[in-house]
Amino acid sequence: MLIAQITDTHFLTNNQKLAGKFDTGSAFEHLIESLAKLTVKPDLILYTGDLGEDATHEEYAHIARELRALNIPVRAVPGNHDKRAPMIDELPDMVSVTKDGHLCCVDTSFDLAIIGLDTIVEGKPHGALCAKRLAWLKQTLTDLKGIPALIFMHHPPITTGLRAMDDIGLLEGGAEFKAMIEEHGKIEAILCGHLHRSIQGTFAGVPVRVSPSASHQIECDLRVDQPYKLVAEPAQYMLHIWNPENGVTSHTVPVKHPV
Template structure:
């Protein structure tokens, strides 16, 4: 199974520029071209949050138009720059929704269960997995007992060393998540975004892959007290190859153009 993971597009309707500098709509169009021209077509696209910058319906409508042209199944979860209601109104076919209104998604069309977690705290940059979302996840993993599973979410459930970003990381739920992963025994990987860098770690013995941004990156700087800064590294996405018995092999791919 081949999975394209895209993250952190921060789409702004033209002529908007992020930080007065990044033309994120143009970057998104280049991304769509790169995905359309891949030599091997992915079986699934996962969007791990921060789709829009201002979270307007116009942003999500444009994103949906681009993604649907690819004619590849897409699953998405919100990031801290997203809002649930406009995202649901324009991208509902790519999302799931719990009884409590969280945009968590579970899909059983593939050789492994694909489960997306909504870590959004609306109005705040940090993320959390509250009791309701954790209960939903526990139920989905129980349904997937005995089969491989893949989790994806926006905020990584680990500390990366990028202090300014870690302060707005996942503030609650990581310990429970690790416990559920160990109990299930078949989780293959956790795919995340938020950090605007390619980062690898692990939780409960399971690989954590953090995707870079498809628009703009954050500089590598693990000194104490340093604020985050944008870097001039190119837009990138990830391609994950999963094979039964072999696990995940992950590649970082630059956006062409």
Template sequence: MLITQITDSHVLLGSRIAARFDTAAAFERLLESLRRQETKPDLILFSGDLGEDATPQEYAFVGAGLRGLEIPVLAVPGNHDAREPLWEALPDMLGRTDAGHLCVARDIGPLVVVGLDTIVPSAAHGEICPARLAWLRETLKSHAGRDVLIFQHHPPIDTGLDHLDSMGILSGREEFAGLVAEHGRVAAILCGHVHRSVHGTCGGAPVRVSPSASHQFAFDLRKGEPYRFSDEPAQFSMHLWHEGRGLVSHVVPVVTG
């Protein structure tokens, strides 16, 4: 199974982020790059920050582009997204719990794909609150003995990028790691938010953070340094999963020429 992961497109219509990044044009280049892939993916996972201002117009633009690819899409929100307008625009790509969190669980052949909503409304940091932990516990329990792939916006690890780690998951991370370890068959945890490719582990499972489909943040491990933009290209991830052999991941630059 071939899975494309897109993250952090931050689509903004009519202007540029930081007067520099035309993220709407970057999203169109991403779509063209995906159309040019010689091997068509079976599934697209969008790990948050679809839009910059969380407007219905942004989500309509993103939704139209994704549907035009004619590939199944699952998505979770990022810290720049808002649940209600996202749900109204893209209900076919999302799930929703009884508590209103945009979590989703789908059987994709032999693989169970679980999307976890980690956002805190109007905040940059994330959390996995008791309600979301309970939902995840029951979801994993109901798929005991199955291979599971989790995707979410905020990474459940410290990346060493100080300012970004201060906007990471600030509560529920240890409990989350415990659930991953208890299940024992989580192939990987796919994340975004950091605008860089980062690898780690959580609960014994690989954590793979995909770079942004629009713009990247600079690599800087100095304490107290704020994040800053870099000139690295827009990128996305391709994950190849084989039953019994796990997940192999590639980071791919957006190329349209």
């Protein structure tokens, strides 16, 4: 199985520039072109949040239109810049809604089950897994007992040394999340965004893959007293290969600009 992971596009319409200098609209178009030109077509695209910058219907409608043209299934979860209601309106084929209104999903159409977790606290930069989301996950993992699964979410459950970003990471529900993963025993990987860098770690003995942004990155500054800084490092995404024998193998791929 081949999975393309895209994240943190922060798409803006009408040629607006993020922070006055990052053309996220053009970056998104280059991303779509790169995905369309892959020599091996992914079975699935996972979008790990911060699809749009302002969370408008217009942003999500454009994103949805471009992704549908690839003719590849897409599953998406929100990031801290996203809002649930317009995502539901414009991306109904890419998101699922729990009875409590969270955008969590489960896809069992592949040999590897795909679980999407909504970690956002709308209006706040940090993430959380509240009691309702944890209850949903517990039931989902119970239903998938003995089946290999992959989890994708926006906020990573690990600390990274990027102090300013760790301070707005997953701040609630981590201990319960860890216990559930350990109990299930067949989680193959956890895919995340939010950090705008390629970062690898482990959580509950499971590989964590943090994808860089498909637009712009955050500077790798490990000093404890520094705010995060957006930098114009190359746009990237990830390709993950999964098979039962070897688990998940991950590649970080640059977004190629047209010549």
